[in-house]
Amino acid sequence: MRAGLTQIELGARLGKAQSVIARWERGEAVPSLETVREVVRACDLDLTFFMSRFDDSNFTVIDEHLRMTPAQRFADLMARVRFHDRLEQRKATHRA
Amino acid sequence: MPEVVPYRPDDILEVLERHRVLYVVIGGLAAELRGSPYVTRDIDVTPARTRENFVRLAAALKELDAKLRVPDMDEPLEVPLDERSFEQGTTWTYVTKHGYLDVVLLPDGTRGYEDLRRAATREQLTDTVTISVASLADVIRSKEAAGREKDRAVLPILRQVLERSRKKERDDRGMEL
Numbered sequence: 001m002r003a004g005l006t007q008i009e010l011g012a013r014l015g016k017a018q019s020v021i022a023r024w025e026r027g028e029a030v031p032s033l034e035t036v037r038e039v040v041r042a043c044d045l046d047l048t049f050f051m052s053r054f055d056d057s058n059f060t061v062i063d064e065h066l067r068m069t070p071a072q073r074f075a076d077l078m079a080r081v082r083f084h085d086r087l088e089q090r091k092a093t094h095r096a
Numbered sequence: 097m098p099e100v101v102p103y104r105p106d107d108i109l110e111v112l113e114r115h116r117v118l119y120v121v122i123g124g125l126a127a128e129l130r131g132s133p134y135v136t137r138d139i140d141v142t143p144a145r146t147r148e149n150f151v152r153l154a155a156a157l158k159e160l161d162a163k164l165r166v167p168d169m170d171e172p173l174e175v176p177l178d179e180r181s182f183e184q185g186t187t188w189t190y191v192t193k194h195g196y197l198d199v200v201l202l203p204d205g206t207r208g209y210e211d212l213r214r215a216a217t218r219e220q221l222t223d224t225v226t227i228s229v230a231s232l233a234d235v236i237r238s239k240e241a242a243g244r245e246k247d248r249a250v251l252p253i254l255r256q257v258l259e260r261s262r263k264k265e266r267d268d269r270g271m272e273l
Contacts, residue, residue: 025237026231026233061133062133062253062257065133066131066257073131074129074222
């Protein structure tokens with residue numbers, strides 16, 4: 001992490017077990033906002049917030065990707081790579 | 097270096113698998129496999145740091161005709177590919193006959209293979225390629241720690257993917273009840 005602390009060192013500063021920090025890092029447990037503030041301060045950092053308009057315009061494409069399995073996503077990626085390669089070949093032929 | 101570097105992740109991963117290299121796929125490709133719509137054109141892997149694994153990795157890189165990419169140099173460098181190479185540094189950026197391959201022993205914000213392996217999952221991508229893919233939370237953690245411009249640019253959408261995937265998991269669990 002940016003503060004250069006190990007999970008054990010951070011745990012000691014917060015008075016929490018290393019396993020708790022590990023669970024946060026793995027996303028298995030979600031600390032409260034107050035706890036996040038304490039964590040940030042324990043790292044000698046500060047947490048600032050600002051408001052912006054919520055943008056959910058990416059959700060449709062994200063949800064479409066999430067409906068696929070990793071294998072389907074990889075197949076989709078390979079299809080896009082082949083399409084890109086064909087495009088590049090055409091461009092090269094055109095230039096020649 | 098060829099004018100256009102190919103990008104054949106299937107071929108690169110197949111070679112790594114055939115040489116039985118222990119590694120976790122990280123970075124942009126891991127994010128794509130986790131659902132990110134961002135497209136990447138290189139592969140980042142974090143291998144296990146054992147001598148035996150470095151021997152396997154070196155053999156795989158030889159088969160891939162890997163050459164070292166050096167910033168500000170037009171041509172990649174031919175470098176010795178043996179297990180001792182990986183003891184000299186922590187990040188190796190190669191161009192191979194199938195595309196770019198970065199070997200990152202200690203990705204920013206992580207403690208390497210053993211750290212990433214815990215939350216990684218095995219994913220079968222093709223008949224011949226089954227790989228360990230880093231969790232999206234770990235990809236985000238590493239990009240946050242790296243703090244480079246290109247990493248910061250993709251972080252908002254990666255966080256959205258993580259949020260949506262957790263929501264989907266909750267919804268799917270709800271459907272099963």
